[in-house]
Amino acid sequence: MDRIRIVGGNPLNGVIPISGAKNAALPLMIASLLTDRTVTLENLPRLADVSLLVRILSNHGVDYSIDGRRQGEEQDAGQTVHMTAREIVDTVAPYELVSRMRASFWVVAPLLARCGEARVSLPGGCAIGTRPVDLLLMALERLGASIEIDAGYVVAKAHKGLRGAEVTFPKVTVGGTHVALMAAALAQGTTVLHNAAREPEVLDLADLLVKMGARIRGAGQSVIEIDGVARLNGAKHRVLPDRIEAGTYAMAAAMTGGDVMLQGAKAEHLKAALDALEQSGATVDASEEGLRIRRNGGPIRPVDISTAPFPGFPTDLQAQFMALMTRAKGVSRITETIFENRFMHVQELARFGAQIRLEGDSAIVEGRPVLKGAPVMATDLRASVSLVIAALAAEGESMVQRVYHLDRGFEALERKLSRCGADVTRISSGD
8 A cells, every 4th residue: 555755844835726626526427327418527636536436437337538638738737527328228336336435326316317216335334434325315205216225225216207395404414415406407396405505516516417407596505496307418517626625735734834825726615614724823815816825933823613514614624623733822622513433533643742632522632832753544535634734744754554545535645745845755555
């Protein structure tokens, strides 16, 4: 397995281009199953999860092609992918593929809507809690699907087609909202989603579906209305910038005391996280170019945060913010309300000398003036990058193991950090 070697102590200074959002790209790609025409996605990030989903969609009959890099194009520019599902050749999504990426379970919606049936493996365990699919299945049942569980597979049927309905989610669910949007787009009649997720990635999916001919009102709000149509067309769509990547590098700049321009980042996607960064002592300036993050000389101040659905503080930035707070001048409380068991990075941060204790769904972080480099182990995608942030500010050398977690969600991480002055090197398994 590859490792990343980091020698800490260098402030980050420079420009970091923000890639297309993984959490938007995956449902956008899955939506290509809803039509027999070509869906073209621009600014698609080069990530392990994207490559895996291409394989999964190919299993269902999606043909795809990737445009080559144009002359003079930036090395970190996103790729353009054309996806065409002229014919669904298989409505089964097998365990060996779905188990490797939970979001691939969402294929159940377009397969059911277009073909009237789907057999999709349950995703199985997860490093950050159970993350059950019951709300996704509830939405499909409300739209008229029959759902059975057979030998670890969800068997969904709607041979007479899906029907519009009122769907009320008992709690905000991004996955449930994605699934309901895709299913309702081809349902007969009108669907109303109550307590829908408001995340920018949900709005991005709705934008693509509208370009494909769907009739959707209220995306980005807690109530969304969808008038079903008989068929959807192809479309071209640009993936929105990754707010989690942007927030991660913003915290890395604040941690190291640098000055970084996050090219393409959108302040409106990150307001809660940016507010917390400013409270911690960083300076945030938004412009048409992106976000400029600076912390020059002043101490890191402790800040209490609690994760919440958008527009609240993102759970996907909780680990990164905790890394920042390990060097704050005082005590901070970080409360996780979205996922259980999402504090596995605590014991690894402690290897740098961080002082953190857990109290139920909260972590109490007592900031230390100095962190020491250490060998650490990545446990999941967001936890792994929190270790990178800590290592960038730690004295001496750190080695981050299991970096395949990073490759799932961060494009060209070492190159982007190195360009801004970080001493970061990937060591391949053969070295």
